[in-house]
Amino acid sequence: xxxxIIVRHGNTxxxxxxxxxxxxxxxxxxxxxxxxxxxxxxxYLQKMNISLDAVxxxxxxxxxxxxxxxxxxxxxxxxxIPLEIFKEIDYGPDENQTEEKVISRIGVRAIxxxxxxxxxxxxxNAHPDAIISNWKVFAKEMREKYPTGTILVxxxxxxxxxxxxxxxxxxxxxxxxxxxVSTGALCIFKYLHDRWTITEWNLKPS
Numbered sequence: 001x002x003x004x005i006i007v008r009h010g011n012t013x014x015x016x017x018x019x020x021x022x023x024x025x026x027x028x029x030x031x032x033x034x035x036x037x038x039x040x041x042x043x044y045l046q047k048m049n050i051s052l053d054a055v056x057x058x059x060x061x062x063x064x065x066x067x068x069x070x071x072x073x074x075x076x077x078x079x080x081i082p083l084e085i086f087k088e089i090d091y092g093p094d095e096n097q098t099e100e101k102v103i104s105r106i107g108v109r110a111i112x113x114x115x116x117x118x119x120x121x122x123x124x125n126a127h128p129d130a131i132i133s134n135w136k137v138f139a140k141e142m143r144e145k146y147p148t149g150t151i152l153v154x155x156x157x158x159x160x161x162x163x164x165x166x167x168x169x170x171x172x173x174x175x176x177x178x179x180x181v182s183t184g185a186l187c188i189f190k191y192l193h194d195r196w197t198i199t200e201w202n203l204k205p206s
Contacts, residue, residue, distance in 0.1 A: 002143040002191040003150040005050075007041055007070070008160050009062040010034025010184045021102050023091040023158065027061050037184025037204075038066040042073025044186075044205035052078050053149035054142075058086035058156060067154040085134040088156035090125035115180045118161050126158060132165045139166040143191045157181055163189070166196045177201055 011034035013019045022028060030038070045052075052074065057067045059082040067080045094102040103111060106121045113119040120126045142151050161179040164170045166189065173179075181187060181202050188200040 001148060002146055003050075004139065004142060004189040004191075004196075005045070005052075005150065005152045006160055006163055006187045006189070007038075007066060007152065007154045008157055008181045008183055008185050009060075009066040009154055010037035012062050012183075018098055020096050020098055021091050021094050022088070023095045024060070024088040024156075025090055026096045029061050030065050034062070034066070034183065035069060038069035039073055040205040041066075041184065041186055042070040044203075045070065046074055050074075050150055052076055052152050053146050054078065055080045055152045055154075056083050056086065056138075057154040058082065058088065058159070059084065060087060060156070063154040063156060067152065070152065070154075083138075085131075085138065086153060086155040086159055089120075089131075089158035091158075092123040092125050094121075094124065115178070117174060118179060128162065131159060131162045135163050135166050139189070139191075139196060157183075160187070163187065164198060167198060168195065173198070 010030045012022060012028050012030060014031045015033065055067055055071065055078050057063045057080050064080060064082065071078060094105060110121040114121055118128060120128060157180060160181050164173045167173065182204055185202045185204040186200065187198065187202065189196050190199050
């Protein structure tokens, strides 16, 4: 059985700071609470006696650091492999803008469609078909390379929300669960009976 653990990086804004829509062109670090979130994930995996056979991350600082912290907590010397396919999407004219400004440009309904159905708003540089294909190809490679292994991926919200497509039942899943994953949360997929099954979604250890 192959296990795929997908993590959204920790917080990049301090409490009281106005968040911005940070995409692939904005490479900012974790803040102290984000570091703590990654540590909590590491402790959760440690408590579950999970050892990692491979670790992948987007090349962005916030995702790389999240992976490094998790590995440090686990006492693992596994190398982090950066992959461009896990790099956050480009939010186009809304990159690094406050949510108020984003909503003023595209409207609340566009944000709702993005959060509920992964429908990309006008102007954003994101290609769902390519993202979905990347997830499917990666998942296939992992189950072939690590048939009994556990793989960690640290990525961002815009990419992570497409990962349920590897199960083949994205639409049904999106009707039942919010596809937007919180910062510092994890999702667990297991390859059982010739298909991927989601056993945890948006789990936020504390």
